[in-house]
Amino acid sequence: MPPSTRRRLRRVARRLARAYGVPPAPRHLPPVDELVLTILSQNTSDTNRDRAYADLRRAYPRWEQVAGATPGGIAKAIRRGGLAPTKAPRIRAALRSLRRSGVALDHPRALADKEDAELWDLLVGLPGVGPKTAACVLLFSLDRPHFPVDTHVHRVAVRLGLVAERAGAVAAQAALQEAVPPEDVYRLHMGLIRHGREVCVARRPFCSECVLADLCPRVGVGESR
Template identity: 50%
Template sequence: MAARRPRVKAADVMSQLGGEYGPEEWVPRYNPAEELVYTILSQHTSDINSERAFLNLMSVFGTLESIADAPEDEIEVAIRSGGLSKQKSVRIKQVLNIVRDDVGSFDLSFLGEMPLDDAKAWLKDLPGVGPKTAAIILCFSLGMPAMPVDTHIYRVSQRLGLIGKKISADKAHDILEPMVEPEDVFAFHMYLIKHGRQVCKAQRPRCTECVLAWGCPSNGKITGTRKKRRPRRKSAAGRS
């Protein structure tokens, strides 16, 4: 009987992509309410455009309080560089006012004291906030072990066989997150994004350059060129 082919596991992602891309240090990007606004702006646009739109929005209005009180058309002008500015201006104003009404302020730091599932549920009660947005806010602003699944993570995880081909992006959050040690969630997220952008690309994946090709069921199936040799295992690198 032929030996069973090895398969990539989450631990391999941490050890080998960690060795490839180096340590990932978590540093809070924005506070949770600002991260909420930023994440709305990031929908259906590039990181460059969303960052530009967010910085301009804060430059124009100064505070979340001022944004919540501003007319939608003024918000729309301020975020125009982020695309879909009309729809996003409505959503930003709506969500900020709901947060202020419910909490009495824009301080969402209390989410960091809640159980992870409860914090996710609180955020997902807000209009337009799904699993990805909730996970981004909790992971990037509070350092909680929530796994955001973007297009790169979804694609690479499916190709590696970590999630099934029929699993939706929303469901992928619930499957990938428990695979990873809580202290490694941020680094795992960043490693798969980097790998998806640099090696496991959507149209022409570079399988011959991939350190995980030895256990990837998709190795060579898209380009017809596969890598056979298993590389020497590099030392693990995670969050520092």
């Protein structure tokens, strides 16, 4: 990331911090729990994700039970989260892969004692798990400064010119991971998500109300409000 863009990124971080204050503390779920929760979050709302997670835990109180369940049984349990036929086999495959790697699925410290690089490689090597999901586990469960890029973060970063317009989410995540100081990762991540949900929305963003308006080249923005 060029020095000028890094300077603008620091200004963005300060503005968002002033606008939105201190974000809620991370959930700090055990890593395996966070992994499953993040898979459930794909292409759905936080509310539906949380409902599906609660339903899954009621149906299968232990992760070993989920690993041994049928995809149909898991899909039935998580149906309120959406895309259950897709997410169910992903969850089961990820848990089974962890178990084959010697991970005790139901131990609360499972994965927590691994070094960052080892844990990262293990997570992104799981079926259906990419860099965003791996970063969520590291950041939200273990307070390790990895920068997840979801659709909101990606959209805002592109419009601000912090990453290339054609950069995909994986490339954007790598760029932000390299540029954001570790102590700012969580707060900036949460600020960008909130900004993307409330102001820099996908269609007709509220540019007239944006605290970043004077810093934003509005890359790819057509009609705004």
